[in-house]
Amino acid sequence: MNMKRNGEKMTMLTAYDYPSAKQAEQAGIESILVGDSLGMTVLGYESTVQVTLQDMKHHAKAVRRGAADTFMVVDMPFGTVGIDDKTDMENAVALYQETNANALKMEGAHAASLIKRCTQSGIPIVAHLGLTPQSFGVTGYKLQAASKEAAETLIEDAKLIEQSGAVMLVLEAIPSDLAATITKQLSIPVIGIGAGADTDGQVLVYHDVLNYGVDRKPKFVKRYGDFTTGVDALTTYREEVKTGIFPSPEFTYKKQIMDEVDP
Numbered sequence: 241m242n243m244k245r246n247g248e249k250m251t252m253l254t255a256y257d258y259p260s261a262k263q264a265e266q267a268g269i270e271s272i273l274v275g276d277s278l279g280m281t282v283l284g285y286e287s288t289v290q291v292t293l294q295d296m297k298h299h300a301k302a303v304r305r306g307a308a309d310t311f312m313v314v315d316m317p318f319g320t321v322g323i324d325d326k327t328d329m330e331n332a333v334a335l336y337q338e339t340n341a342n343a344l345k346m347e348g349a350h351a352a353s354l355i356k357r358c359t360q361s362g363i364p365i366v367a368h369l370g371l372t373p374q375s376f377g378v379t380g381y382k383l384q385a386a387s388k389e390a391a392e393t394l395i396e397d398a399k400l401i402e403q404s405g406a407v408m409l410v411l412e413a414i415p416s417d418l419a420a421t422i423t424k425q426l427s428i429p430v431i432g433i434g435a436g437a438d439t440d441g442q443v444l445v446y447h448d449v450l451n452y453g454v455d456r457k458p459k460f461v462k463r464y465g466d467f468t469t470g471v472d473a474l475t476t477y478r479e480e481v482k483t484g485i486f487p488s489p490e491f492t493y494k495k496q497i498m499d500e501v502d503p
């Protein structure tokens with residue numbers, strides 16, 4: 241992870257299961273995020289708030305099987321950080337140990353003390369500031385740190401999480417000049433999503449990149465593929481069964497002579 245020094249941009253992509261993890265690894269993506277966005281993209285929840293520690297474990301284990309050689313970051317879901325020191329630590333240890341993750345990610349500057357304790361215990365932590373979707377009920381889904389005061393607070397928060405031992409910072413939905421400033425001031429890599437071009441790297445959601453079952457497109461999402469064509473394929477499959485085109489002999493086992501078979 242020396243890319244901050246040599247200036248090469250780092251790429252991160254979410255993955256939630258075995259095939260998407262394999263694809264990300266095959267594409268040479270440097271780091272996979274098993275994001276709690278899986279609640280929305282693959283479980284059909286309205287937000288990430290419904291996602292449990294069990295959900296994260298289940299998906300992260302599948303991702304690990306698909307991408308054994310890629311740096312895998314796993315989100316701590318809503319309600320697993322900030323309960324009490326003992327419970328927070330038990331949650332982090334379980335998620336890290338059971339999924340064989342390379343790092344865990346935690347939203348918000350309030351996680352600073354847990355970041356410190358995890359780091360001391362040997363768990364690498366990625367911090368996540370700016371728009372933190374687990375707090376959407378308080379913040380909404382909108383640009384964060386838009387005022388001068390909020391920007392100053394964010395800069396202080398970023399320094400705090402670096403001092404607490406975070407190995408990386410994700411900045412979401414903030415003005416690009418603020419993201420550039422924070423990226424310059426920190427020595428750890430800063431990965432942006434809706435944070436402009438001057439961070440050390442970018443992260444996007446798999447289903448957004450491939451237009452796969454998502455109905456909203458935030459401003460920061462660029463689509464590189466179109467999985468909605470899957471519906472055309474499924475429609476053709478249905479039609480071919482209805483019309484008897486499928487299964488043709490090519491997809492059929494050889495006939496037996498039924499007369500020779502006892503009924």
Ligand SMILES: Nc1nc(=O)c2c([nH]1)NC[C@@H]1CN(c3ccc(C(=O)N[C@@H](CCC(=O)O)C(=O)O)cc3)CN21
Pocket residue numbers: 276277280281288373381382383413445447448454456457458459460
């Ligand atoms: N598919 C997906 N992509 C994501 O990037 C993502 C998730 N899901 N789930 C978890 C969070 C939620 N995120 C979101 C969700 C919505 C907006 C959004 O609608 N933004 C609007 C701005 C709305 C406003 O300013 O009021 C946009 O147009 O960008 C942004 C980030 C980012 N994360």
Ligand SMILES: CC(C)C(=O)C(=O)O
Pocket residue numbers: 254273274275276277278315368410412433443445
């Ligand atoms: C949007 C990214 C950074 C995330 O936290 C997620 O996918 O859950």
Ligand SMILES: [Mg+2]
Pocket residue numbers: 275276277315373
């Ligand atoms: Mg997340």
